[in-house]
Amino acid sequence: MKPDSRGRKLSRRQFASCAAAAAAGFLLTGCGPRRLHELPPDRLEDAIREMERRYAQQYGQTVTVSDAQPLAGVEFAYALDISRCIGCRRCVHACVEENNQSRDPEVQWIRVFEMEKGKGVDFSEADPYYAPPEVPEEGHFYVPVQCQQCRNAPCTKVCPTGATWTEPDGIVVVDYDWCIGCRYCMAACPYGARHFNWGQPTVPKGKLNTKTHVLGNRPRPQGVVEKCTFCIQRTRNGRYPACVEVCPVGARKFGNLLDPDSEVRYIIEHKRVLVLKEELNTLPKFFYFYGT
Amino acid sequence: MPVNRARRDLTEFHTDIVLKHDEQHRWCLDCHDADRRDQLHLASGAPVSFEESYMLCGQCHGEKLRDWRAGVHGRRTGQWNGHKTYLLCAHCHNPHQPRFRAIPPMPAPVRPSRPGL
Numbered sequence: 001m002k003p004d005s006r007g008r009k010l011s012r013r014q015f016a017s018c019a020a021a022a023a024a025g026f027l028l029t030g031c032g033p034r035r036l037h038e039l040p041p042d043r044l045e046d047a048i049r050e051m052e053r054r055y056a057q058q059y060g061q062t063v064t065v066s067d068a069q070p071l072a073g074v075e076f077a078y079a080l081d082i083s084r085c086i087g088c089r090r091c092v093h094a095c096v097e098e099n100n101q102s103r104d105p106e107v108q109w110i111r112v113f114e115m116e117k118g119k120g121v122d123f124s125e126a127d128p129y130y131a132p133p134e135v136p137e138e139g140h141f142y143v144p145v146q147c148q149q150c151r152n153a154p155c156t157k158v159c160p161t162g163a164t165w166t167e168p169d170g171i172v173v174v175d176y177d178w179c180i181g182c183r184y185c186m187a188a189c190p191y192g193a194r195h196f197n198w199g200q201p202t203v204p205k206g207k208l209n210t211k212t213h214v215l216g217n218r219p220r221p222q223g224v225v226e227k228c229t230f231c232i233q234r235t236r237n238g239r240y241p242a243c244v245e246v247c248p249v250g251a252r253k254f255g256n257l258l259d260p261d262s263e264v265r266y267i268i269e270h271k272r273v274l275v276l277k278e279e280l281n282t283l284p285k286f287f288y289f290y291g292t
Numbered sequence: 293m294p295v296n297r298a299r300r301d302l303t304e305f306h307t308d309i310v311l312k313h314d315e316q317h318r319w320c321l322d323c324h325d326a327d328r329r330d331q332l333h334l335a336s337g338a339p340v341s342f343e344e345s346y347m348l349c350g351q352c353h354g355e356k357l358r359d360w361r362a363g364v365h366g367r368r369t370g371q372w373n374g375h376k377t378y379l380l381c382a383h384c385h386n387p388h389q390p391r392f393r394a395i396p397p398m399p400a401p402v403r404p405s406r407p408g409l
Binding site for chain 1: 359362363364365366367368369370371372373374384392394395396397398399400401402403
């Protein structure tokens with residue numbers, strides 16, 4: 001027997017016991033909880049039924065939690081016409097209602113920045129708290145910012161638990177059951193697109209959107225990060241995101257990047273297009289363009 | 293009664309309509325048909341129904357018509373991969389005053405509060 005670094009002696013029996021325990025532990029982790037995208041179908045089904053039961057009890061409404069999978073041959077992209085947006089914030093509030101964001105403390109996935117026309121897109125000079133009686137204000141333009149659904153997403157790389165990842169259709173999602181609330185992803189995101197539930201989220205009684213998706217707008221607990229999912233509960237069923245449908249000036253466009261006849265492809269091929277913070281090589285799938 | 297095509301102050305009818313749409317060069321009967329008032333007509337004189345008014349608008353705003361046909365100008369609702377609901381030009385733009393009117397914004401986000409502020 002050789003003494004270890006602290007002078008203690010490890011017997012053959014002790015070593016064998018420890019090794020056996022470690023091996024058993026390693027095997028047992030395979031039976032324990034798993035991330036949602038790793039769950040076998042029957043266990044996901046059970047987990048979803050359990051969620052629906054819990055939310056119905058909590059909110060007094062019948063909630064459906066979908067696990068609609070990505071559609072084949074689809075990669076979502078978004079385009080926003082900066083020359084049309086008037087900064088009315090209809091999108092912000094439609095998003096809050098569609099995606100069950102907390103009203104108090106306030107969580108909003110879309111933030112609209114007011115900028116001066118002479119200065120261009122400059123976030124250091126931008127004001128998200130503008131509140132004039134009417135918009136658009138003279139000499140200003142508006143840049144709404146939400147999750148840019150990056151192809152090279154910095155947020156998913158830093159997650160220590162693997163609770164956030166990019167789906168095959170390009171949507172960056174969060175598994176609220178695996179998020180430990182470390183907020184590394186918020187620090188990594190250059191667009192401020194991720195939001196943390198500092199308090200218990202509140203949705204007014206009867207106001208819960210009961211059509212939910214397991215990786216999207218299902219009710220969140222306190223202490224997890226959430227973000228725009230391109231309305232995964234709508235878009236995987238072929239519908240437009242809520243912000244697209246509500247925009248009164250039609251500045252928001254959405255579609256399949258792999259479909260050459262889609263609206264976003266027409267925009268990318270025919271309009272002046274830019275992405276935010278291009279120099280960071282995040283490769284956003286959220287494009288800004290000038291429609292005029 | 294003969295058709296009066298002259299530009300004038302309307303005193304009896306349509307007094308609520310204010311024309312702010314290239315008003316130096318346009319007058320009612322440039323778009324509305326004098327003989328069939330339930331129709332519009334193109335510059336060529338060809339009649340156009342109100343349901344196809346985009347053809348009339350597209351005479352001047354050709355690049356908007358092109359973008360609208362591609363689904364890029366104007367609002368769409370429905371399915372991104374299926375049935376879409378289109379709106380006509382006049383659903384959003386008042387043809388007599390096409391510029392969008394300013395509207396009140398929805399509430400601003402609350403500013404973060406810090407102790408001492």
